[in-house]
Amino acid sequence: MKMNVVVCTRPGQLDMIQRERPMRQPGEVLIRVRRVGMCGTDMHIYRGVQPFLEYPRVMGHEVSGEVAEVDEGAGLSPGDQVYVMPYMSCGTCIACAKGKTNCCTRIEVLGVHRDGALAEYITVPHRFVVKAEGIDLDAAAMIEFLAIGAHAVRRANITVGRKTLVVGAGPIGIAAAIFAKAAGGMVTAIDARQDRLDTCRDAVGVEHIVVAREEADAELSRLTDGDFYDVVIDATGSPAAIEAGFARVGHGGTYVLVSVVAADIRFSDPEFHKRETTLLASRNATAEDFETVVTAMRAGKVPLAALATHRATLTELAEALPRWMDPRERVIKALVEL
Numbered sequence: 001m002k003m004n005v006v007v008c009t010r011p012g013q014l015d016m017i018q019r020e021r022p023m024r025q026p027g028e029v030l031i032r033v034r035r036v037g038m039c040g041t042d043m044h045i046y047r048g049v050q051p052f053l054e055y056p057r058v059m060g061h062e063v064s065g066e067v068a069e070v071d072e073g074a075g076l077s078p079g080d081q082v083y084v085m086p087y088m089s090c091g092t093c094i095a096c097a098k099g100k101t102n103c104c105t106r107i108e109v110l111g112v113h114r115d116g117a118l119a120e121y122i123t124v125p126h127r128f129v130v131k132a133e134g135i136d137l138d139a140a141a142m143i144e145f146l147a148i149g150a151h152a153v154r155r156a157n158i159t160v161g162r163k164t165l166v167v168g169a170g171p172i173g174i175a176a177a178i179f180a181k182a183a184g185g186m187v188t189a190i191d192a193r194q195d196r197l198d199t200c201r202d203a204v205g206v207e208h209i210v211v212a213r214e215e216a217d218a219e220l221s222r223l224t225d226g227d228f229y230d231v232v233i234d235a236t237g238s239p240a241a242i243e244a245g246f247a248r249v250g251h252g253g254t255y256v257l258v259s260v261v262a263a264d265i266r267f268s269d270p271e272f273h274k275r276e277t278t279l280l281a282s283r284n285a286t287a288e289d290f291e292t293v294v295t296a297m298r299a300g301k302v303p304l305a306a307l308a309t310h311r312a313t314l315t316e317l318a319e320a321l322p323r324w325m326d327p328r329e330r331v332i333k334a335l336v337e338l
């Protein structure tokens with residue numbers, strides 16, 4: 001049986017093609033895809049700036065849908081609404097053995113290292129498919145980027161009253177702000193874009209917003225009585241911003257780098273030591289973080305309507321995606337609906 005698939009044939013080109021519907025193997029779930037969230041990673045693939053990627057590639061790793069076929073006794077039934085944890089970990093390496101499946105040495109990410117969800121049907125190993133209970137298909141397709149923010153907040157161990165600075169208010173920064181707030185943190189968001197800061201203030205309820213400009217550090221100092229922050233979370237994707245962030249960590253504070261940059265990062269060791277800064281990387285998310293997000297969604301703590309700003313069908317995607325990359329479109333999360 002044939003199905004429609006949108007494939008990134010080469011950088012800058014999306015084509016709707018017909019492919020054979022995938023055959024489900026034992027241990028896999030055949031999913032009828034219903035929503036696919038578009039992510040920074042997809043934009044990088046489309047623009048040809050994602051390293052180590054082979055084209056053609058079917059993008060899409062933020063996915064919800066309905067079970068079409070599944071093994072008996074797998075705890076799922078045809079018609080169940082599900083979401084997918086797209087980080088396909090091996091389960092046996094040094095990281096997986098510690099439960100850190102998010103940084104598995106052999107990790108394969110759906111829609112990056114293997115073909116993703118911009119298709120009518122996909123097959124996924126059963127252990128990466130979770131029943132979406134108490135949330136709708138839109139919400140279920142938005143768990144992944146939120147889980148990245150939840151993971152960063154868990155890494156930072158944010159507790160009640162902790163002064164937290166989120167640098168970069170794109171989708172991941174907004175996600176970090178949501179879960180920092182949920183953990184009881186006092187959150188400041190900083191970004192160059194006023195529209196994103198407005199979302200942080202109006203939809204997320206952060207305490208302070210600061211426009212990234214020359215005087216920003218003076219403002220951050222004033223907001224914290226000169227102490228700066230217990231926790232700084234970088235979600236900028238900018239080497240210069242990451243380097244500047246070290247000085248925004250208060251004494252005894254923690255710096256979490258969520259965004260990855262293809263660069264070496266430099267910092268002043270005396271300044272780093274003076275503060276006894278805790279420096280952490282945060283990569284992907286684990287099943288625990290996905291559950292944290294779903295629990296927060298069920299409790300109404302995630303402003304889903306404010307986040308899902310744009311929408312297109314699979315047929316419209318080739319035309320819509322380049323438009324969504326324009327900052328004037330003010331996309332937070334765009335969903336492809338099937």
Ligand SMILES: [Zn+2]
Nearest residue numbers: 039062144145
């Ligand atoms: Zn994503």
Ligand SMILES: [Zn+2]
Nearest residue numbers: 090093096104
């Ligand atoms: Zn592993």
